[in-house]
Amino acid sequence: MSDSSLRLVWVYPDLLSTYGDQGNVLVVERRAQQRRVPVSRVDVRSDQAIPTSGDIYLIGGGEDRPQRLAAERLRRDGGLERAVANGAIVFSVCAGYQILGHEFVNDLGRPEPGLGLLDVVSVRGEGERCVGDVLADIDPQLGLPPLTGFENHQGVTHLGPSARPLARTRIGKGNGTGDGTEGAFNETVFGTYMHGPVMARNPQIADLLIKLALDVNALPPVDDQWYEALRAERIAAASQPA
Amino acid sequence: MAGNSEPLSPRAKLAVTAGKAAAAVSRAAGKGSGSVIGGKVALRFDPDLLARLAHHLDVVLVSATNGKTTTTRLLAEALRAGGPVVSNALGANMPAGITSALAGGSDARYGVIEVDEKYLAGVARDVSPKAIALLNLSRDQLDRAAETRMLAEKWREGLAGSDAIIIANADDPLITWAASSSPTVVWVAGGQSWKDDAWSCPSCGGVLQRPSDDWYCGECGFRRPTPTWALHGDHVIDPHGVAWPIQLQLPGRANKSNAAMSTAVAAAAFGIDPKVALERMYKVQAVAGRYDVVSYRQRELRLLLAKNPAGWLETFSLIDGPPTPVILSVNARGADGTDTSWLWDVDYTRLAGHPILVLGDRKLDLAVRLEVAGLRFRVCADLEEAVGAAPPGRIEAIANYTAFQDLRRKVGN
Ligand SMILES: [Zn+2]
Numbered sequence: 001m002s003d004s005s006l007r008l009v010w011v012y013p014d015l016l017s018t019y020g021d022q023g024n025v026l027v028v029e030r031r032a033q034q035r036r037v038p039v040s041r042v043d044v045r046s047d048q049a050i051p052t053s054g055d056i057y058l059i060g061g062g063e064d065r066p067q068r069l070a071a072e073r074l075r076r077d078g079g080l081e082r083a084v085a086n087g088a089i090v091f092s093v094c095a096g097y098q099i100l101g102h103e104f105v106n107d108l109g110r111p112e113p114g115l116g117l118l119d120v121v122s123v124r125g126e127g128e129r130c131v132g133d134v135l136a137d138i139d140p141q142l143g144l145p146p147l148t149g150f151e152n153h154q155g156v157t158h159l160g161p162s163a164r165p166l167a168r169t170r171i172g173k174g175n176g177t178g179d180g181t182e183g184a185f186n187e188t189v190f191g192t193y194m195h196g197p198v199m200a201r202n203p204q205i206a207d208l209l210i211k212l213a214l215d216v217n218a219l220p221p222v223d224d225q226w227y228e229a230l231r232a233e234r235i236a237a238a239s240q241p242a
Numbered sequence: 243m244a245g246n247s248e249p250l251s252p253r254a255k256l257a258v259t260a261g262k263a264a265a266a267v268s269r270a271a272g273k274g275s276g277s278v279i280g281g282k283v284a285l286r287f288d289p290d291l292l293a294r295l296a297h298h299l300d301v302v303l304v305s306a307t308n309g310k311t312t313t314t315r316l317l318a319e320a321l322r323a324g325g326p327v328v329s330n331a332l333g334a335n336m337p338a339g340i341t342s343a344l345a346g347g348s349d350a351r352y353g354v355i356e357v358d359e360k361y362l363a364g365v366a367r368d369v370s371p372k373a374i375a376l377l378n379l380s381r382d383q384l385d386r387a388a389e390t391r392m393l394a395e396k397w398r399e400g401l402a403g404s405d406a407i408i409i410a411n412a413d414d415p416l417i418t419w420a421a422s423s424s425p426t427v428v429w430v431a432g433g434q435s436w437k438d439d440a441w442s443c444p445s446c447g448g449v450l451q452r453p454s455d456d457w458y459c460g461e462c463g464f465r466r467p468t469p470t471w472a473l474h475g476d477h478v479i480d481p482h483g484v485a486w487p488i489q490l491q492l493p494g495r496a497n498k499s500n501a502a503m504s505t506a507v508a509a510a511a512f513g514i515d516p517k518v519a520l521e522r523m524y525k526v527q528a529v530a531g532r533y534d535v536v537s538y539r540q541r542e543l544r545l546l547l548a549k550n551p552a553g554w555l556e557t558f559s560l561i562d563g564p565p566t567p568v569i570l571s572v573n574a575r576g577a578d579g580t581d582t583s584w585l586w587d588v589d590y591t592r593l594a595g596h597p598i599l600v601l602g603d604r605k606l607d608l609a610v611r612l613e614v615a616g617l618r619f620r621v622c623a624d625l626e627e628a629v630g631a632a633p634p635g636r637i638e639a640i641a642n643y644t645a646f647q648d649l650r651r652k653v654g655n
Pocket of ligand 1: 443444445446447448459460461462463464
């Protein structure tokens with residue numbers, strides 16, 4: 001970080017912003033502002049270069065063809081890999097999560113190379129599409145309360161040795177591998193299948209990213225009453241499916 | 243051709259009778275109008291019934307993500323200038339509901355039919371419409387809807403060989419893609435407020451360039467066709483350059499667009515004078531309860547339906563300014579889609595300055611959304627509390643599908 005402002009980069013809203021995941025950007029932005037951290041937000045369309053000087057990069061979910069187009073353009077651009085090499089934080093959801101891995105299956109049914117920023121490989125699931133509320137326990141290393149989210153995906157993501165599962169599911173499919181894992185992360189790159197958007201239901205994840213980016217251990221508290229009420233409601237709803 | 247000059251076959255007659263009987267039973271059991279169950283039973287007796295019922299009619303189909311019920315209503319009013327109309331006015335827009343509606347219109351000359359987006363190609367094949375109006379396509383029901391681009395692609399394939407005159411909104415790139423394989427298209431500049439599903443070229447995936455009202459793909463050359471009709475402020479401009487004033491009781495830009503599209507359909511496909519068409523559209527006050535103003539506890543509630551980000555955007559542009567209170571109500575039941583993530587694609591900062599009262603099954607999702615937007619709001623237990631928190635006078639009540647039905651039931655409308 002060259003100055004005290006937090007630079008957020010929202011990657012390819014023209015392709016990967018179909019499932020409300022821009023909420024993640026809004027939540028991070030808001031929670032930084034509430035801590036009086038100056039924030040700048042850059043939305044980068046897929047015909048523009050990815051800036052390499054961002055602090056937190058957010059990538060959302062999208063449909064199958066836009067996902068392939070996004071992977072092609074990100075590979076050609078190379079900016080996101082350079083940003084990560086510089087220590088940037090990346091948080092990705094669903095289609096964006098798959099793109100950060102080594103490979104996924106594209107809309108044409110063929111393997112598509114990802115960016116290799118996360119040690120995961122995604123394939124198309126054989127079973128039913130995973131749709132519904134999820135409840136999971138986040139890796140204790142991250143010190144966060146349970147994860148609540150909404151999943152809506154067909155993909156199955158296998159983790160390699162250098163990726164840790166972001167969470168272990170109590171309810172829901174998560175990575176879809178049947179071993180109860182959900183999402184993946186390494187030092188600076190995170191991936192999840194959770195929509196909701198995930199930060200709206202888990203503002204502590206937004207705070208974690210801000211802390212990592214600012215290199216601080218704690219942030220001043222903010223009023224979380226509505227987040228907490230929503231979390232309690234969704235956790236209860238996940239626990240007793242309709 | 244006016245009316246049913248050819249009698250229905252015995253099989254079709256039996257199917258219609260069976261359907262009417264089933265509908266009557268359904269009504270008697272208190273399960274709504276019975277139109278869908280009636281249509282289902284009738285179609286089981288005679289799978290070709292829809293085609294047979296439509297055979298005697300000049301049919302126009304209307305499809306879109308938003309505005310199809312209202313446009314169907316406006317167009318039905320316009321075409322009544324030329325003869326009796328049968329229409330699925332209550333929005334039962336899948337094949338069973340359409341069949342049921344047509345079965346009730348044996349004396350009609352025109353069939354004005356709203357069709358669910360997923361069924362458009364099939365219904366168009368069945369009923370050989372004279373015209374098809376395509377208004378807009380955007381994200382809707384994230385948990386189960388097909389991709390909007392895939393939908394456009396299906397329309398494109400399904401309509402490629404159609405003899406119908408397609409009346410299409412040239413300002414919507416997905417609609418343009420869907421319509422541009424058809425031999426006869428009347429392009430209308432109908433406007434597009436929500437653009438976030440149309441940055442990617444439907445043809446090649448390139449990034450669309452959108453200088454002012456124009457759009458084009460820099461990579462493959464796919465571009466906005468030149469419209470012959472246009473919505474321009476409060477007027478619809480016809481192909482001769484004549485500007486016809488649009489006066490509606492229904493509010494908002496989106497309804498002006500619906501009226502412009504309806505005028506183009508009425509004139510281009512059915513020879514109805516724009517002046518006559520528009521005068522008839524003026525009579526429409528509310529559509530299936532939408533836009534209705536209802537007196538409730540000394541307040542005047544205007545009931546507004548908004549089901550997806552594009553719909554909310556259009557709705558925000560038509561409500562009265564601050565300090566008019568706004569009730570927001572959101573559910574996530576089956577008919578709404580069970581994923582509420584779309585709330586984050588709605589720009590609620592547009593409501594700054596309005597007292598905001600929050601209701602519905604998913605009021606807590608809305609509360610977090612509004613908190614993050616930096617707005618002040620009050621979460622209410624029920625409609626009584628919300629109305630009680632507002633002074634006497636106008637309240638704008640915006641709700642998604644089942645929340646809207648709940649509101650209507652509550653206020654006795
Ligand atoms: Zn193109």
